Amino acid sequence: MFDVELLLMIGLKVLFALLMIGAVMTMAGYSVLAERKVSAWMQGRVGPNRTVLPLVGSLPFVGRFLKGLGIFQPLADGLKFLFKEEMIPGHVNKFYYNLAPIVALVPALTTMTVLPFGEFFTENGESIPLMLANLEVGILFVLAVSSLGVYGIVLAGWSSNSKYPFLGGIRSSAQMISYELAMGLSLLPVFLWVSEPGTGAMGLSLVDIVNSQSQNAWLLLVQPLSALIFLIALFAETNRLPFDMPESETDLVGGFHTEYGGFKFGIFFVAEYAHIVVGSAIFTIVFLGGWHFLPWMADPWPATWIGSLIGVGWFLAKTIFLIFFFIWVRWTLPRFRYDQVMNLGWTKLLPLALLNLIFYVLLVTWLDQPPA
Amino acid sequence: MAKTVVLQRKPLSLSERTYLPQIVTGLKTTFSNMFKEKVTLQYPEEKPNIPKNYRGVPTLVKDPNGREKCVSCQLCEFVCPPKAIRITPGSVPEDEVDREHVEKATQEFEINMLRCIYCGYCQEVCPEEAIFLQDEYSSSGYTREEMINNKEKLYELGGTLPDQHYKWDKKKVAEGEGNAH
Ligand code: SF4
Numbered sequence: 001m002f003d004v005e006l007l008l009m010i011g012l013k014v015l016f017a018l019l020m021i022g023a024v025m026t027m028a029g030y031s032v033l034a035e036r037k038v039s040a041w042m043q044g045r046v047g048p049n050r051t052v053l054p055l056v057g058s059l060p061f062v063g064r065f066l067k068g069l070g071i072f073q074p075l076a077d078g079l080k081f082l083f084k085e086e087m088i089p090g091h092v093n094k095f096y097y098n099l100a101p102i103v104a105l106v107p108a109l110t111t112m113t114v115l116p117f118g119e120f121f122t123e124n125g126e127s128i129p130l131m132l133a134n135l136e137v138g139i140l141f142v143l144a145v146s147s148l149g150v151y152g153i154v155l156a157g158w159s160s161n162s163k164y165p166f167l168g169g170i171r172s173s174a175q176m177i178s179y180e181l182a183m184g185l186s187l188l189p190v191f192l193w194v195s196e197p198g199t200g201a202m203g204l205s206l207v208d209i210v211n212s213q214s215q216n217a218w219l220l221l222v223q224p225l226s227a228l229i230f231l232i233a234l235f236a237e238t239n240r241l242p243f244d245m246p247e248s249e250t251d252l253v254g255g256f257h258t259e260y261g262g263f264k265f266g267i268f269f270v271a272e273y274a275h276i277v278v279g280s281a282i283f284t285i286v287f288l289g290g291w292h293f294l295p296w297m298a299d300p301w302p303a304t305w306i307g308s309l310i311g312v313g314w315f316l317a318k319t320i321f322l323i324f325f326f327i328w329v330r331w332t333l334p335r336f337r338y339d340q341v342m343n344l345g346w347t348k349l350l351p352l353a354l355l356n357l358i359f360y361v362l363l364v365t366w367l368d369q370p371p372a
Numbered sequence: 373m374a375k376t377v378v379l380q381r382k383p384l385s386l387s388e389r390t391y392l393p394q395i396v397t398g399l400k401t402t403f404s405n406m407f408k409e410k411v412t413l414q415y416p417e418e419k420p421n422i423p424k425n426y427r428g429v430p431t432l433v434k435d436p437n438g439r440e441k442c443v444s445c446q447l448c449e450f451v452c453p454p455k456a457i458r459i460t461p462g463s464v465p466e467d468e469v470d471r472e473h474v475e476k477a478t479q480e481f482e483i484n485m486l487r488c489i490y491c492g493y494c495q496e497v498c499p500e501e502a503i504f505l506q507d508e509y510s511s512s513g514y515t516r517e518e519m520i521n522n523k524e525k526l527y528e529l530g531g532t533l534p535d536q537h538y539k540w541d542k543k544k545v546a547e548g549e550g551n552a553h
Pocket residue numbers: 430448451452453454455456457483487488489490491492493494495505
């Protein structure tokens with residue numbers, strides 16, 4: 001009756017998917033902690049260092065160390081969100097109000113299905129990328145789905161039926177539209193470059209782009225301008241300072257989530273950080289060589305399971321550094337004004353991205369001329 | 373006459389207009405800040421340094437002979453702006469031989485810490501140097517009643533302070549020699 005193979009495969013996929021969700025959500029949770037800690041350190045404070053689990057805390061040395069790092073804080077925060085009273089204000093549109101957090105979280109979790117984070121070596125030396133779904137159009141999928149996240153924010157802003165969230169929602173939709181273009185255009189030259197004839201890599205696959213950087217220059221070094229534009233657009237897409245228009249606590253109270261509380265607010269919060277995690281991972285994949293070691297160097301680890309573990313670790317290290325970079329920038333720069341954001345997006349970034357694209361189109365065409 | 377200087381604003385150079393060098397400088401600053409010494413005081417474990425002349429909770433003090441100094445003149449009760457002090461006057465107990473020449477003592481002395489504004493007027497007005505705002509800064513309780521410090525509590529908080537005058541001893545001696553007042 002049942003195809004056992006098929007069932008097994010589906011089971012395995014589900015298991016992997018759950019693992020992946022677990023990993024990304026944990027990273028999102030701990031980025032919140034990192035945010036609090038790093039901001040505290042940068043401001044000469046200590047940050048959360050009180051929460052502790054009963055048993056672990058009484059370990060002689062480790063317990064105190066972990067307590068000082070605030071390792072248990074995300075747990076406490078999560079529980080707090082879970083047990084808080086769910087308030088639904090009377091003046092909201094209930095259906096969309098409840099839908100918005102889900103719409104915000106789902107795209108963030110969906111994009112991670114196509115993220116490769118390492119490679120696995122079979123017995124005869126072939127490498128299989130570690131990812132949930134190896135899509136040929138990986139980057140297109142990521143761009144398409146991640147921009148859906150803005151609907152969560154817009155819905156939240158609109159359904160809250162109050163001024164501040166509304167303003168936040170409007171700002172965020174305007175911002176997303178303006179930076180999406182620059183983001184897409186900054187990625188095009190990268191893929192043009194990678195899929196030049198002869199390198200074997202074709203199309204928009206994320207795996208191919210990582211592998212093209214092995215023992216080769218990282219694309220950050222080949223195309224610094226594309227990387228810069230992409231990074232700026234990424235900041236805007238993830239609503240991070242200096243582009244946190246939708247939230248801008250100082251002028252919009254809480255922005256789009258002003259009317260949210262309890263677990264729904266928690267979901268927005270986690271979604272934001274999940275976006276950052278996924279965004280950092282994408283930047284690592286496209287510009288920082290993914291799981292490959294330094295530029296122009298072969299991976300120093302063996303092509304076995306140990307090697308693939310180290311590779312995954314290396315990938316994570318790069319991603320975590322980027323997350324740190326996001327936090328670091330947030331606590332350094334002030335927020336742009338709304339019109340400045342628009343100005344930067346439309347009159348600076350977009351033409352720059354276009355010029356960049358044209359330049360690389362010409363360059364690639366010239367480089368790829370068949371020898372006369 | 374003051375001269376008006378018109379500042380010449382140089383147009384920004386290209387690198388300045390990208391903001392990037394400035395952003396990098398800012399990033400350096402915040403990064404180096406991460407390793408500076410922290411200014412946080414881990415409060416319940418670490419206590420703040422209380423400077424001299426700190427105006428903490430008002431307390432009643434005894435002189436180095438262990439005698440209560442307050443003579444229940446009620447000046448502090450009168451001067452207290454928010455009316456936090458309530459004094460029930462009484463007489464000096466019979467068995468206190470070396471204080472019997474003092475006419476009054478307090479039977480009860482209450483300071484309501486929910487009303488007190490730590491102004492220090494009571495300390496200033498007291499002719500006997502009997503009430504002091506000392507270094508106690510944290511007072512807490514679960515009920516309103518707990519926040520009213522009674523005489524016993526006030527003396528316990530106040531303890532003994534050095535006395536420069538021993539006013540009543542001098543008075544007693546003078547009385548003995550027949551020239552009181
Ligand atoms: S400090 Fe001021 S408010 Fe407090 S008891 Fe003394 S006089 Fe009253």
